[in-house]
Amino acid sequence: AQSVTQLGSHVSVSEGALVLLRCNYSSSVPPYLFWYVQYPNQGLQLLLKYTSAATLVKGINGFEAEFKKSETSFHLTKPSAHMSDAAEYFCAVTEGGTGTASKLTFGTGTRLQVTL
Amino acid sequence: GAVVSQHPSRVICKSGTSVKIECRSLDFQATTMFWYRQFPKQSLMLMATSNEGSKATYEQGVEKDKFLINHASLTLSTLTVTSAHPEDSSFYICSARTQWDIRLQFFGPGTRLTVL
Numbered sequence: 068a069q070s071v072t073q074l075g076s077h078v079s080v081s082e083g084a085l086v087l088l089r090c091n092y093s094s095s096v097p098p099y100l101f102w103y104v105q106y107p108n109q110g111l112q113l114l115l116k117y118t119s120a121a122t123l124v125k126g127i128n129g130f131e132a133e134f135k136k137s138e139t140s141f142h143l144t145k146p147s148a149h150m151s152d153a154a155e156y157f158c159a160v161t162e163g164g165t166g167t168a169s170k171l172t173f174g175t176g177t178r179l180q181v182t183l
Numbered sequence: 184g185a186v187v188s189q190h191p192s193r194v195i196c197k198s199g200t201s202v203k204i205e206c207r208s209l210d211f212q213a214t215t216m217f218w219y220r221q222f223p224k225q226s227l228m229l230m231a232t233s234n235e236g237s238k239a240t241y242e243q244g245v246e247k248d249k250f251l252i253n254h255a256s257l258t259l260s261t262l263t264v265t266s267a268h269p270e271d272s273s274f275y276i277c278s279a280r281t282q283w284d285i286r287l288q289f290f291g292p293g294t295r296l297t298v299l
Binding site: 099103108109110111112113116118157161169170171173174175176178 | 187189215217224225226227229232274276278280284285286287288289290291292293295
């Protein structure tokens with residue numbers, strides 16, 4: 068079974084500060100991991116994905132995430148927060164394969180607030 | 184590329200009526216689409232997996248007679264909420280799985296359903 072834990076339902080940073088959103092996963096097989104961003108009343112936009120290639124993954128809007136197997140983590144970072152980064156962020160995992168095995172399991176989400 | 188649309192974006196209906204929500208993959212074919220439900224300030228919960236040309240697969244606890252899913256073509260899946268009640272009010276989001284990477288899903292912008 069696969070699962071995702073996002074530590075911190077709410078993170079607040081100052082504009083220009085480092086953003087760190089935490090995600091830990093559990094998977095019985097090598098996982099595929101994703102970060103999605105959701106703005107109010109909108110769907111989910113893919114930020115980045117890990118698919119067993121490079122462990123440091125770069126995404127859109129300056130975000131990146133590092134897959135650490137030993138820590139079962141896939142934390143999302145951005146060196147300098149911008150006001151437009153304020154949104155809800157979801158980490159998700161899939162064990163790959165076809166059929167039911169390709170379902171995404173989402174974390175509970177982290178709301179990022181960016182202050183002046 | 185990989186754009187998914189939903190229609191309508193917002194719907195208000197009276198209790199007892201049925202509401203149909205459309206999910207379309209605009210620039211790619213999707214043999215599999217997914218329907219999620221999201222309550223305020225919560226994560227996405229998978230309701231069902233929609234497969235083109237066959238019956239949908241529902242998650243445990245989701246009433247298939249209440250949430251009718253039809254995936255009649257490679258670019259269109261519909262979710263019909265039958266005999267809607269206020270407790271069905273929610274944000275419904277669909278996603279489409281790509282053919283070039285079956286682990287990757289692109290999400291629609293969501294539909295806000297309010298049942299009076």
